[in-house]
Amino acid sequence: xxxxxxxASGIDLASERGAVEVRAVSKRYGxxxxxxxxxxxxxxxQFATLLGPSGSGKTxxxxxxxxxxxxxxxxxxxxxxxxxxxxxxxxxxxFVFQQYALFPHMTVAxxxxxxxxxxxxxxxxxxxxxxxxxxMVRLSQLANRRPSDLSGxxxxxxxxxxxxxxxxxxxxxxxxxxxxxxxxxxEMQIEVRNLQRELKITTIAVTHDQTEALVMSDVIFVINEGxxxxxxxxxxxxxxxxxxxxxxFLGESNVLHGHIELGVGEPELVLPSGMRLPxxxxxxxxxxxxxxxxxxEAIDLSPFPADRPPKxxxxxxxxxxxxxxxxxxxxxSDGTLxxxxxxxxxxxxxxxxxxxxxxxxxxxxxxLISHPTKGTRA
Ligand code: ADP
Numbered sequence: 001x002x003x004x005x006x007x008a009s010g011i012d013l014a015s016e017r018g019a020v021e022v023r024a025v026s027k028r029y030g031x032x033x034x035x036x037x038x039x040x041x042x043x044x045x046q047f048a049t050l051l052g053p054s055g056s057g058k059t060x061x062x063x064x065x066x067x068x069x070x071x072x073x074x075x076x077x078x079x080x081x082x083x084x085x086x087x088x089x090x091x092x093x094x095f096v097f098q099q100y101a102l103f104p105h106m107t108v109a110x111x112x113x114x115x116x117x118x119x120x121x122x123x124x125x126x127x128x129x130x131x132x133x134x135x136m137v138r139l140s141q142l143a144n145r146r147p148s149d150l151s152g153x154x155x156x157x158x159x160x161x162x163x164x165x166x167x168x169x170x171x172x173x174x175x176x177x178x179x180x181x182x183x184x185x186x187e188m189q190i191e192v193r194n195l196q197r198e199l200k201i202t203t204i205a206v207t208h209d210q211t212e213a214l215v216m217s218d219v220i221f222v223i224n225e226g227x228x229x230x231x232x233x234x235x236x237x238x239x240x241x242x243x244x245x246x247x248x249f250l251g252e253s254n255v256l257h258g259h260i261e262l263g264v265g266e267p268e269l270v271l272p273s274g275m276r277l278p279x280x281x282x283x284x285x286x287x288x289x290x291x292x293x294x295x296x297e298a299i300d301l302s303p304f305p306a307d308r309p310p311k312x313x314x315x316x317x318x319x320x321x322x323x324x325x326x327x328x329x330x331x332x333s334d335g336t337l338x339x340x341x342x343x344x345x346x347x348x349x350x351x352x353x354x355x356x357x358x359x360x361x362x363x364x365x366x367x368l369i370s371h372p373t374k375g376t377r378a
Contacts, residue, residue, distance in 0.1 A: 022064075034226055050223055093170045094163035107146060214238065256366075267286060316354060330359060
């Protein structure tokens with residue numbers, strides 16, 4: 001039997017309260033098209049990140065989901081209800097911003113109680129909820145402090161607790177970890193993620209920090225110039241970028257243009273210089289032009305073999321020690337520059353600047369990122 005909260009389509013509203021849908025939404029400011037017609041679908045309970053460079057339109061998109069900006073066109077649905085013209089406070093959505101916007105004259109407990117007082121909750125229930133929220137973010141000892149007497153990380157945790165204390169199905173975060181120093185930011189990424197999973201709250205976060213997006217998200221929307229470039233799970237976007245922008249923005253990459261030929265039984269990427277590189281490519285790609293990518297950490301460096309010449313050789317232009325990795329820039333025999341990032345370690349063989357190494361990789365690491373077009377050779 002269908003419950004009262006079941007739509008004709010069979011959608012169970014109770015478990016779908018956190019579903020967010022953006023349908024062909026756009027935003028113009030005069031001549032600026034901040035967001036081009038964009039559609040996103042975020043499932044209830046997912047952690048979604050809008051990732052893009054500064055000015056790409058991600059904050060405008062988040063503000064429209066929050067209700068702080070009105071779309072120029074399109075519709076926004078939360079829990080399958082059209083909220084396009086609903087005021088922010090009526091959307092049942094929690095927010096955390098970079099500037100935590102805590103009330104400076106109220107204690108931590110007072111800040112947490114505020115959203116519940118606004119909703120007319122009885123005092124006993126408020127006290128109970130505030131106690132629970134303080135425990136959730138490990139701040140029970142600091143209930144009577146004022147925000148100015150807290151560290152940045154503690155203020156951030158209060159802001160987070162306040163945003164979710166009224167149990168909204170959706171939480172929106174705008175660069176909310178950006179002001180924290182690196183170590184604290186990394187700790188908070190894990191903490192926020194754990195809390196989000198525990199509460200099963202749909203979360204949409206805006207960031208320009210690709211590592212943060214990779215660490216925290218179930219799904220990432222990569223945005224550039226007001227449009228979604230690619231949608232996917234972190235690992236899919238990292239290993240299978242669909243265009244050069246995504247390849248370059250999410251992690252570091254070596255992008256190579258050429259065409260695919262059949263070498264000695266195996267496909268090869270042939271660069272304009274004539275250099276041939278091992279690649280795994282489908283039969284349909286043979287004879288087509290291609291844009292390919294290889295991640296720096298997939299490029300191995302080893303001494304020249306004793307019994308035969310190296311298949312590929314590179315001279316070290318620059319070698320930088322980064323602690324857990326090295327950054328080694330190589331000039332290949334045709335002049336192509338490649339970045340390799342071998343992991344650190346005392347016992348590892350690595351050539352010095354000016355020295356040569358054999359350069360190799362597993363063919364599957366060189367990935368096609370643009371769909372090849374037959375006959376148009378580079
Ligand atoms: P992001 O969050 O990715 O940095 P924004 O969404 O803030 O990008 O901005 C996208 C574009 O819209 C930028 O070109 C920005 O200058 C413009 N923009 C944003 N808000 C306004 C506004 N209130 N008035 C005019 N232009 C705006």
